Amino acid sequence: MKCSWTLDKDSTGILTVEVEGEVWEKAQKKTFNKLKAGLNVKGFRKGQIPDQMAKKYIGKDHICAVAVDEVANEALQEGIKEFKLDLVARPSLDVKEIDEKKAVLEFTCTVSPEVKLGDYEAIRVKKEPVEVTQEEIDAEVKRIQDRYADWVVREEEDPAQIGDQVTIDFVGEKDGVPFEGGAGNDYPLVLGSNTFIPGFEDQLVGVKAGDEKDIEVTFPEDYQAADLAGQAVIFKVKVHDVKYKELPEVNDELIKNMKRDGVETVEKFIEESKKELQARKEQQAEEKFTNDVIAQAVDGAIVDIPPVMIDNEVNRMYQQFEQRMQSSGFTAQQFLEATHQSVEDIKNQMRNEAASRVKTTLVLEAIANARDIKISESEIEEQYKLMADMYNMPAEQIKAIIVPENIEYDLKQQKAVDYLKETAQSE
Helix, strand or coil, X not given: CEEEEEECCCCEEEEEEEEEHHHHHHHHHHHHHHHHHCCCCCCCCCCCCCHHHHHHHHCHHHHHHHHHHXXXXXXXXXXXXXXXXXXXXXXXXXXXXXXXXXXXXXXXXXXXXXXXXXXXXXXXCCCCCCCCCHHHHHHHHHHHHHHCCEEEECCCCCCCCCCCEEEEEEEEEECCEEEEEEEEEEEEEECCCCCCCCCCCHHHCCCCCCCEEEEEEECCCCCCCXXXXXXXXXXXXXXXXXXXXXXXXXXXXXXXXXXXXCECXXXXXXXXXXXXXXXXXXXXXXXXXXXXXXXXXXXXXXXXXXXXXXXXXXXXXXXXXXXXXXXXXXXXXHHHHHHCCCHHHHHHHHHHHHHHHHHHHHHHHHHHHHCCCCCCHHHXXXXXXXXXXXXXXXXXXXXXXCCHHHHXXXXXXXXXXXXXXXXXXXX
């Protein structure tokens, strides 16, 4: 086979493969035998027709046309191997020439784009220092108080305050007509929780048990129900009662109520809370540091991403969205209907994030190649073992699902990130 490769624009090019000689002859013979076996000719049993007669019925042109299917994949793989092409989409095939002597096949291929890296080794990022404040410790203590607090009914003459819970009936009306989903009975609403649309809770500050009040609010412009977005409405509200939160005293008995192993005193709770806050903030600082380093490397690179790569990533993101919806007890279709959106609307919202993800992946891959990062078989095996432990599955079962090439690719990406982080912290 003779191959040639011409790169055009948008990382798309033409791979031309000329198939002739023994390879083409075998393909035609194999095709002829298949077609002959399916012939029905009066006076002959199926499959027993003489070759010369069968060729007249089938025709040389048809044999050649069908024989292309026998050699197309082999021809494509030959070209990919010769020019080391990294395809990012299924290529299309055009037969430019064909006869009994040869077939000239043209594959339109989209390949992974060239990445022009910036000076990623000059990136310097400082990891933010981490400190647990007294305010944060106090907030943890307050959280436990809130957890075991009691709601106490206020006296009838006492008005509601921010932080109080009011039990209400409400009916929402637009132009004097109740709208769907705008009513509720005996609804416990904590003022200041921002549970309802902006302005609703503020207007309930000062109400007392037994009060009735009309609340005028305007739905946000981006509200999920299109027929209410940006619309002014009135909620007719009746207040049943007003309750305030009575916090328990902070003592060892309160801490024991948590039933947390090894934590039975206020002192121990504060000690453990500080450790957990420290660990959490260190993790957040590490994630921010990592993201900042990667962002600078990506921003400094130039790459013209083929649209098909972004389309593929959008489709992957939408599949993940469908899975998240299903795990939460809804279907994607139910979400679309509730928000008055189409599949394309959701995908369009994902497009910028998809482009960012693709560029990040390409840049990290380019850095791994530039640094000649290698992954050993033992590293791949270790990763399989970690995954087996994580998912409580036999390693062989994991291997049947995830091929080693994917593990190797992910480890290369991670090592590229590790290199960027190490360099970014150097003086």
